[in-house]
Amino acid sequence: MxxxxxxxxxxxxxxxxxxxxxxxxxxxxxxxxxxxxxxxxxxxxxxxxxxxxxxxxxxxxxxxxxxxxxxxxxxxxxQTPDAEVVTAAWKLLRPIREKFGLSAAAPPPTKFxxxxxxxxxxxxxxxxxxxxxxxxxxxxxxxxxxxxxxxxxxxxxxxxxxxxxxxxxxxxxxxxxxxxxxxxxxxxxxxxxxxxxxxxxxxxxxxxxxxxxxxxxxxxxxxxxxxxxxxxxxxxxxxxxxxxxxxxxxxSRTWKDALGRAGDGDTRVTRVFSGRHMRGLDSELRRALEPFADTLPGYPVQLALTAEIRAAAAKAGNAEYISAGSGQAVAxxxxxxxxxxxxxxxxxxxxxxxxxxxxxx
Ligand SMILES: Cc1cc2nc3c(=O)[nH]c(=O)nc-3n(C[C@H](O)[C@H](O)[C@H](O)COP(=O)(O)O)c2cc1C
Incomplete structure (x- = not known):
């Protein structure tokens, strides 16, 4: 129709x-x-x-x-992303992957x-x-x-x-x-x-x-x-x-609950989650990666690199390691x-x- x-x-x-x-x-x-x-x-x-x-x-x-x-x-x-940039970004995520029981030895994803x-x-x-x-x-x-x-x-x-x-x-x-x-x-x-x-x-x-x-x-x-x-x-x-x-x-439930707790000063604009600047709730993952923000690969490569961590955190109810997109009037x-x-x-x-x-x- x-x-x-x-x-x-x-x-x-x-x-x-x-x-x-x-x-x-x-x-x-x-x-x-x-x-x-x-x-x-x-x-x-x-x-x-x-x-x-x-x-x-x-x-x-x-x-x-x-x-x-x-x-x-x-x-x-x-285009095929720069292997050195991907390897360096993947290495930064290793301790965080371990925190969520994800293999630290796994190679980075190849589909972006x-x-x-x-x-x-x-x-x-x-x-x-x-x-x-x-x-x-x-x-x-x-x-x-x-x-x-x-x-x-x-x-x-x-x-x-x-x-x-x-x-x-x-x-x-x-x-x-x-x-x-x-x-x-x-x-x-x-x-x-x-x-x-x-x-x-x-x-x-x-x-x-x-x-x-x-x-x-x-x-x-x-x-x-x-x-x-x-x-x-x-x-x-x-x-x-x-x-x-x-x-x-x-x-996810984790994301919705985090939004429910948020106030007027709780969002930041960052490229650490996806490789492109976006506004979302501030979090431990954002603060851990922000010093390296300029070295991370672009969209959608960084989005693929952080995918497993974000999914595991959402499942575990840990809002500090998801990417909780949100505008400033979230409250x-x-x-x-x-x-x-x-x-x-x-x-x-x-x-x-x-x-x-x-x-x-
Ligand atoms: C979680 C989230 C995902 C978004 N994804 C898209 C998208 O896929 N395409 C798009 O054009 N805009 C997207 N936006 C931006 C919205 O179109 C819109 O500009 C924004 O939500 C307006 O601000 P507000 O969230 O304060 O209402 C997204 C916004 C949020 C919060």
């Missing part, structure tokens, strides 16, 4: 997107629950093999008739993530109504292929220059990611440190610079934040951390079903909208 083309954000009952969150956090039940509640559910597929993309998209289509989105990381094809070209080809075949991208920008041929397949295309940016680049390519909407955001930085044109602009400052500048609809992301974890995003000129808000503790979210996230979160967000948005009408009263 073909999905209907997405007519745009005005057609959504609620101006709320579930942020795509790779590594299994955005499950088909979570995506469909958000879409069914009137928002837009987005499936993070960056770590999916093409067959897993088929499986999850089929499951979403079975669960909901509402629009949904599929997200990928735009990556160059992986999925091929973007293969994922992209499958995406075009799957023809989801909406597709979104982060980490980089498509080429014109890829953009044209998606439009020919009837997809609505969203590009993630962290600066005005990046927004203009996606607009020139023919994107349908821009997701403006402020520095408060949990997960990886989407920066692709700059040194990431130079574009750590907060959502409040970034969104109106991008709204003024492009003619496309702008979605605000980063630190928006309740309906007050959604109202603020709309006041800044965004058509919708994309929320990640707000859904990480939800019943349907695929995050506002609640452990509720996705439907309850959406109902609450809608009520909070209405209340915040009324408060924002102060000038008329």
């Amino acid at each position: 073909a999905d209907l083309p997405f007519p745009g954000f005005d057609s959504l009952p609620l101006p709320i997107l579930l942020a795509p969150m790779a590594s299994g956090a955005t499950t088909p039940p979570l995506v469909s629950a958000v879409s069914d509640a009137g928002g837009l559910g987005c499936l993070g597929c960056a770590m999916h093999a093409p067959d897993a993309m088929d499986r999850d998209v089929a499951e979403i289509r079975r669960l909901t008739a509402r629009p949904f989105a599929v997200n990928l990381f735009v990556l160059d094809e992986l 993530g999925e091929s973007f070209a293969a994922q992209f080809e499958r995406l075009v075949t799957l023809r989801p109504p909406i597709v979104s991208f982060t980490f980089g920008i498509l080429n014109q041929g890829q953009m044209d292929a998606l439009h020919k397949a009837g997809c609505y295309v969203i590009g993630t940016v962290t600066s005005v220059a990046e927004a203009r680049a996606w607009e020139s390519l023919g994107a349908d909407a821009i997701c403006a990611q402020g520095s408060e955001a949990g997960g990886h930085r989407g920066t692709f044109l700059h040194d990431w440190t130079t574009v750590m602009t907060g959502t409040m400052a970034l969104v109106p500048q991008i709204v003024d610079a492009v003619r496309l609809p702008v979605i605000a992301a980063g630190g928006i974890t309740d309906g007050r934040g959604v109202a603020a995003a709309l006041a800044l000129g965004a058509v919708a808000a994309q929320l990640g951390t707000a859904f990480l503790r939800s019943t349907e979210c695929g995050a 506002l996230a609640r452990e509720e079903s996705a439907a309850t979160i959406m109902t609450r967000l809608a009520q909070e948005l209405t209340a915040a909208g009324k408060r924002a009408n102060w000038a008329r009263n």
Whole structure:
């Protein structure tokens, strides 16, 4: 069954997107629950093999008739990583592997993530109504292929220059990611440190610079934040951390519990977990590897090197050695079903909208 083309954000009952969150956090039940509640559910597929993309998209289509989105990381094809860099990084992890009963003598993994070209080809075949991208920008041929397949295309940016680049390519909407955001930085044109602009400052500048609809992301974890995003000129808000503790979210129990204990100063941006800068809860693993951060291999090699430790720690209930992606407003996230979160967000948005009408009263 073909999905209907997405007519745009005005057609959504609620101006709320579930942020795509790779590594299994955005499950088909979570995506469909958000879409069914009137928002837009987005499936993070960056770590999916093409067959897993088929499986999850089929499951979403079975669960909901509402629009949904599929997200990928735009990556160059992986070259064989420098063996010396990998060996040095692997050696750093040895004492930590021993701590979790993992073989210290084992050689480093040799498979480092999925091929973007293969994922992209499958995406075009799957023809989801909406597709979104982060980490980089498509080429014109890829953009044209998606439009020919009837997809609505969203590009993630962290600066005005990046927004203009996606607009020139023919994107349908821009997701403006402020520095408060949990997960990886989407920066692709700059040194990431130079574009750590907060959502409040970034969104109106991008709204003024492009003619496309702008979605605000980063630190928006309740309906007050959604109202603020709309006041800044965004058509919708994309929320990640707000859904990480939800019943349907695929995050481990260890991760969800750590988020439940976190406060406003508990996140850091680091590349030690994956090889690319991301925001998550501070931890012993982050502090142990941070002095060597610049020597570690890039994404997705470092992600593969730390995989067994992170999985063992999650299983052992040890949040100090997982990679607990999280935005700065984590303390506002609640452990509720996705439907309850959406109902609450809608009520909070209405209340915040009324408060924002102060000038008329
Ligand atoms: C655990 C986690 C994983 C994420 N994975 C992705 C992803 O796969 N693709 C993507 O475009 N954004 C990803 N993001 C970033 C979100 O799209 C969004 O920018 C962010 O969640 C917004 O900030 P917030 O977490 O404060 O709501 C991720 C965020 C988190 C917290």
